Amino acid sequence: MARRYDSRTTIFSPAGRLHQVEYAMEAISHAGTALGILTKEGIVLAAEKKVTSKLLESMSSNEKIYPLNENIACAVAGITSDANILVDYARRVALSYRKTYLENIPVEVFVQRICDVKQDYTQHGGLRPFGVSFIYAGYDEKFGFQLYHSDPSGNYSGWKANCIGANSPNAHSILKQEYKEDMTLKEAKSLAIKVLSKTMDSTTLGGEKLEFATLTKKNNQIKLNSYSSKEIDALLEEEKDVINNNEEN
Amino acid sequence: MEVLLGIQGKDFVLVASDALAITSIVAMKRNHNKTRKLNDNVLLMFSGEGGDSVQFCEFIQRNVQLNGIRRGYPLSTKAAANFTRVELAESLRSRHPYQVNLLIAGCDPDTGVPELYWMDYLASLKKLPFAVQGYGQYFCNSTMDRYYRPDMNLEEAKALMKKCINELKVRFIINFSDFVFQVVDKDGIKEIKLE
Numbered sequence: 001m002a003r004r005y006d007s008r009t010t011i012f013s014p015a016g017r018l019h020q021v022e023y024a025m026e027a028i029s030h031a032g033t034a035l036g037i038l039t040k041e042g043i044v045l046a047a048e049k050k051v052t053s054k055l056l057e058s059m060s061s062n063e064k065i066y067p068l069n070e071n072i073a074c075a076v077a078g079i080t081s082d083a084n085i086l087v088d089y090a091r092r093v094a095l096s097y098r099k100t101y102l103e104n105i106p107v108e109v110f111v112q113r114i115c116d117v118k119q120d121y122t123q124h125g126g127l128r129p130f131g132v133s134f135i136y137a138g139y140d141e142k143f144g145f146q147l148y149h150s151d152p153s154g155n156y157s158g159w160k161a162n163c164i165g166a167n168s169p170n171a172h173s174i175l176k177q178e179y180k181e182d183m184t185l186k187e188a189k190s191l192a193i194k195v196l197s198k199t200m201d202s203t204t205l206g207g208e209k210l211e212f213a214t215l216t217k218k219n220n221q222i223k224l225n226s227y228s229s230k231e232i233d234a235l236l237e238e239e240k241d242v243i244n245n246n247e248e249n
Numbered sequence: 250m251e252v253l254l255g256i257q258g259k260d261f262v263l264v265a266s267d268a269l270a271i272t273s274i275v276a277m278k279r280n281h282n283k284t285r286k287l288n289d290n291v292l293l294m295f296s297g298e299g300g301d302s303v304q305f306c307e308f309i310q311r312n313v314q315l316n317g318i319r320r321g322y323p324l325s326t327k328a329a330a331n332f333t334r335v336e337l338a339e340s341l342r343s344r345h346p347y348q349v350n351l352l353i354a355g356c357d358p359d360t361g362v363p364e365l366y367w368m369d370y371l372a373s374l375k376k377l378p379f380a381v382q383g384y385g386q387y388f389c390n391s392t393m394d395r396y397y398r399p400d401m402n403l404e405e406a407k408a409l410m411k412k413c414i415n416e417l418k419v420r421f422i423i424n425f426s427d428f429v430f431q432v433v434d435k436d437g438i439k440e441i442k443l444e
Binding site: 102 | 322324325327331
């Protein structure tokens with residue numbers, strides 16, 4: 001039955017569902033995990049890289065965490081090539097806002113603009129929706145640090161901590177248990193590592209399998225700090241108690 | 250032959266605009282308001298070609314308000330001023346550019362920081378502590394330059410404004426009988442009397 005409605009992204013099934021959009025979300029639930037944790041001091045973004053091979057040339061650019069503007073970064077789960085298109089669009093949106101108003105785009109306005117495009121592909125004919133979920137970490141003067149999530153249907157929502165991709169229900173329940181409103185950035189980092197160590201398939205965490213970044217404010221400047229694989233290894237070493245505890249449990 | 254004046258004090262901007270609507274050599278009206286509220290804390294003042302200036306300013310007014318509704322809080326003075334500049338600069342490169350000179354006065358409702366911007370019909374935008382638009386520049390810039398201080402309170406700014414208006418009365422061939430005086434501060438925009 002579903003077949004008749006599968007091939008058309010823009011048509012409801014008799015049960016009132018948009019199958020292609022649901023399949024896109026399904027695709028994301030197999031993608032590498034990406035998570036974000038909001039604190040008063042800043043935001044932690046972390047992501048798991050699925051494909052790793054010794055033969056793979058380690059690229060200078062990241063494949064899961066992207067800076068989008070001075071005040072915004074995102075973590076991606078889903079099809080990387082689809083994400084590249086949206087990331088490119090997002091950067092242009094942010095810069096054109098800056099050109100017009102000479103100040104950084106407010107985070108929610110920005111997220112909404114990207115979701116407008118995602119929604120467009122679920123309604124206007126014959127195309128496949130973007131197979132990408134984003135977690136956005138952003139800062140603006142009015143609302144401070146903010147964490148948003150958007151899915152292929154174009155829905156978006158604000159969060160204190162969220163996780164997308166493989167094993168995300170598990171990660172969610174850990175985050176729900178352990179998140180505290182008054183967390184420091186350091187505590188958020190170790191929570192992020194705890195979540196990843198519990199949800200990733202691989203037994204050992206390593207710098208080459210993870211991407212890690214923090215968005216913080218210092219001297220009125222917003223700074224995205226993307227960790228190199230060496231820095232991640234150092235961080236993992238620092239947090240090894242957290243990881244070992246997991247294994248004992 | 251229009252005059253717009255603005256003085257930025259320590260936590261407000263005092264502005265004045267002449268109330269005379271002129272067509273050719275005829276004074277059509279003596280209570281003409283040459284300002285538009287962009288939002289609760291930003292005021293746009295215009296002089297120039299009659300139809301052009303009102304059309305352009307109301308276009309800006311609506312777009313600034315639309316942006317405020319979309320994001321859920323009003324645009325800052327700086328953002329509104331720069332948006333206005335971009336729109337005028339685009340118009341300038343069209344077949345029929347708007348002939349309009351502007352002053353933009355605003356005050357941040359949270360921090361109370363006042364800002365005053367001057368922009369001419371060629372879309373050059375400057376942030377200034379005091380500004381005059383129109384022929385008044387020849388008479389008032391020197392007065393303001395001499396007596397302006399950045400930490401002025403409202404009474405001192407009013408006194409300076411009076412000096413400028415008086416200078417216009419003495420030297421300018423047109424006698425403006427009426428001005429509209431407004432204060433923009435963190436509580437909003439209100440019309441005041443100079444006395």
